[in-house]
Amino acid sequence: xxxxxxxxxxxxxxxxxxxxxxxxxxxxxxxxxxxxxxxxxxxxxxxxxxxxxxxxxxxxxxxxxxxxxxxxxxxxxxxxxxxxxxxxxxxxxxxxxxxxxxxxxxxxxxxxxxxxxxxxxxxxxxxxxxxxxxxxxxxxxxxxxxxxxxxxxxxxxxxxxxxxxxxxxxxxxxxxxxxxxxxxxxxxxxxxxxxxxxxxxxxxxxxxxxxxxxxxxxxxx
Numbered sequence: 001x002x003x004x005x006x007x008x009x010x011x012x013x014x015x016x017x018x019x020x021x022x023x024x025x026x027x028x029x030x031x032x033x034x035x036x037x038x039x040x041x042x043x044x045x046x047x048x049x050x051x052x053x054x055x056x057x058x059x060x061x062x063x064x065x066x067x068x069x070x071x072x073x074x075x076x077x078x079x080x081x082x083x084x085x086x087x088x089x090x091x092x093x094x095x096x097x098x099x100x101x102x103x104x105x106x107x108x109x110x111x112x113x114x115x116x117x118x119x120x121x122x123x124x125x126x127x128x129x130x131x132x133x134x135x136x137x138x139x140x141x142x143x144x145x146x147x148x149x150x151x152x153x154x155x156x157x158x159x160x161x162x163x164x165x166x167x168x169x170x171x172x173x174x175x176x177x178x179x180x181x182x183x184x185x186x187x188x189x190x191x192x193x194x195x196x197x198x199x200x201x202x203x204x205x206x207x208x209x210x211x212x213x214x215x216x217x218x219x220x221x
Contacts, residue, residue: 001113004043005029006036006060007075008053012098016047016075019102025109033060038179040068045109048092050076050083058086065091067175071112075100128164129218133157142200143219152177153196156189160206160216169213 003020007013008031017027028042033055040046046064050057061072071093076083079097087095093112096105126133130143138154140147149157159176160168173189193214197206207215 001109002026002028002042002044003109004036004040004046006033006046006052006057007031007049008051009049012049016100020106023102023106033057033063036060037063037067040064040070041179044070045112046070046072048072048074050074050078050087058083058090061087061090061092066169066171071115073105073108073112075105126158126161128161128216131157131161131218133161142202147199149196149199150192152192153199156192156196157200157216160214161218164216164218167209167213167215171213173213 003025005013005016005020005027007016007029010031013029013031017029020027028039030036030039031053033052036046036048037060048057048061048064052060057074057076061074064070064072072091074087074092074095075098076095077098078084084095093115094108096108124135126135131140133140133154135158138151140149140154140157147157155177156173159173170189177189193206200206202219205217205219207217209215
């Protein structure tokens, strides 16, 4: 399993990484919350310390949960009940207090991994109502009309159409298309969204859910 270690203590991170690799896992380490938000794609599971230099680990967890459902295990010296409860309520899958016993950590990782659905092969085609998207050929047709999208417009439509009928948040879109939900690229999203709506030429196809994100409403084939 690929594990992303978010830990600012060099000696702790090195010992943890060595132990996990010896147990057959791959481990990558970052030392700041901002880096965890940027690189969360690199791990199947995230091991998160709460005492980070740039932001509180619970704030990092809150932001992670806006963009990913990957399991998060908190590894921290904080053993007060309030921190434990907040961590679990914010979406942590488990909470371990330092010093951490290696065999217990490995057992917790295995337990959490069993609760996570297995990865499914990437969908190579998206069909939503009368929209068809060929992900390999990078083509999109709406009611048999080819849309002629730019690369970013195609990716944006794929994110929305894959979850047709459900709201996709701005953070989820930014994270998928630009790799960082909290980078200053919101204006770029607005520009690409405007271009996409123009090419779809169907009012109400992409619904703006104020303050949250967008929902794709497919037409009838």
